[in-house]
Amino acid sequence: MDDLMWVEKYRPSSLAELVDHETIKRRLQALLQKKEQLPHLLFAGPPGSGKTATAVIIARLILGEQWRDYTLSLNASDERGIDVVRERIKTFARYTDRREGVPYRLVILDESDEMTADGQTALRRIMEEYSAHTRFILICNYSSGIIEPLQSRCAIFRFQRLDEASVTGHLAQIAKKERLKHAGDAVFGAIYEATQGDLRQAINLMQAASASGELDMDSVKSVSGATAKSRVAEIIGTALDGDFEGARTKMVELTRVYGVPERDFLKYANEALGALKVPDMARAITILAEYDYRLVQGSQPELQLTAMLAQLSALKGKGD
Numbered sequence: 678m679d680d681l682m683w684v685e686k687y688r689p690s691s692l693a694e695l696v697d698h699e700t701i702k703r704r705l706q707a708l709l710q711k712k713e714q715l716p717h718l719l720f721a722g723p724p725g726s727g728k729t730a731t732a733v734i735i736a737r738l739i740l741g742e743q744w745r746d747y748t749l750s751l752n753a754s755d756e757r758g759i760d761v762v763r764e765r766i767k768t769f770a771r772y773t774d775r776r777e778g779v780p781y782r783l784v785i786l787d788e789s790d791e792m793t794a795d796g797q798t799a800l801r802r803i804m805e806e807y808s809a810h811t812r813f814i815l816i817c818n819y820s821s822g823i824i825e826p827l828q829s830r831c832a833i834f835r836f837q838r839l840d841e842a843s844v845t846g847h848l849a850q851i852a853k854k855e856r857l858k859h860a861g862d863a864v865f866g867a868i869y870e871a872t873q874g875d876l877r878q879a880i881n882l883m884q885a886a887s888a889s890g891e892l893d894m895d896s897v898k899s900v901s902g903a904t905a906k907s908r909v910a911e912i913i914g915t916a917l918d919g920d921f922e923g924a925r926t927k928m929v930e931l932t933r934v935y936g937v938p939e940r941d942f943l944k945y946a947n948e949a950l951g952a953l954k955v956p957d958m959a960r961a962i963t964i965l966a967e968y969d970y971r972l973v974q975g976s977q978p979e980l981q982l983t984a985m986l987a988q989l990s991a992l993k994g995k996g997d
């Protein structure tokens with residue numbers, strides 16, 4: 678076994694290799710019949726479902742092996758300012774290649790729902806200005822984070838969380854190729870349970886759980902527990918740092934997307950507090966205990982955890 682990350686090693690390089698998403702694949706294939714008329718595309722859906730992978734496959738299908746030379750990949754959340762985005766897109770889209778096999782250039786804009794509304798409005802103009810020689814693929818988790826005028830300029834593809842059979846089947850294939858010793862197909866089911874249709878996370882979990890040599894229920898359990906635990910610790914750290922929005926976003930992702938139960942969240946949060954330097958430890962623990970009680974009472978869990986993070990964030994600046 679080599680050191681390569683399996684998510685990279687087994688990244689799909691053609692639509693045929695892409696697991697699940699049958700309707701999406703069919704629609705894309707139909708659109709690609711007439712490359713020149715391809716509209717801008719918007720991919721929306723949960724993490725690890727193959728949006729970025731699909732965008733790269735399309736780039737390959739349109740531009741061939743030289744796709745990298747004619748594709749600009751931007752991560753909207755890295756390059757926050759619209760000025761930077763505009764400059765980079767302008768510089769890139771200015772070229773009008775009339776080269777064999779290059780009908781237009783591609784801009785892949787990942788996490789485009791993280792752009793501000795102003796940024797998106799500017800983007801809309803840029804798209805219009807350069808659409809003769811450029812196509813955009815916008816990628817986001819929630820299409821509701823994309824302004825209406827942008828949505829209406831794109832063909833929208835909604836990616837769903839992968840279903841259990843697709844995930845377990847894919848894991849079984851990788852296990853076979855890696856010649857993994859494993860304790861039967863039930864382990865794949867357990868990995869699916871822990872990752873809820875996020876194939877990236879499922880593959881990562883399988884790789885981590887088999888690092889010791891054998892893939893079995895125990896190793897799956899201990900690895901998935903550990904990752905949830907360390908993520909909660911990170912979220913608590915973020916909150917105590919005063920970054921309420923950051924903490925809240927990560928918490929929602931962890932509970933909604935990864936399905937970590939709210940009570941577990943509090944249990945891990947309590948453990949994490951012990952390891953952190955908190956100026957007002959007593960107050961922090963009181964806050965946790967209070968929300969633990971509310972959850973037992975059956976209050977709306979996400980709202981409660983959000984309120985808890987708000988209170989923890991507010992501690993910042995009071996103790997020091």
Ligand SMILES: Nc1ncnc2c1ncn2[C@@H]1O[C@H](COP(=O)(O)OP(=O)(O)OP(=O)(O)O)[C@@H](O)[C@H]1O
Nearest residue numbers: 684687688695696724725726727728729730876877
């Ligand atoms: N439908 C799929 N078929 C095959 N492999 C997949 C699929 N979805 C995800 N994967 C695997 O997971 C990895 C991550 O997928 P990808 O980066 O495309 O997810 P994403 O939807 O863009 O997620 P994010 O929203 O977090 O960016 C891929 O490299 C691949 O190994």
Ligand SMILES: [Mg+2]
Nearest residue numbers: 728729730787
């Ligand atoms: Mg992605």
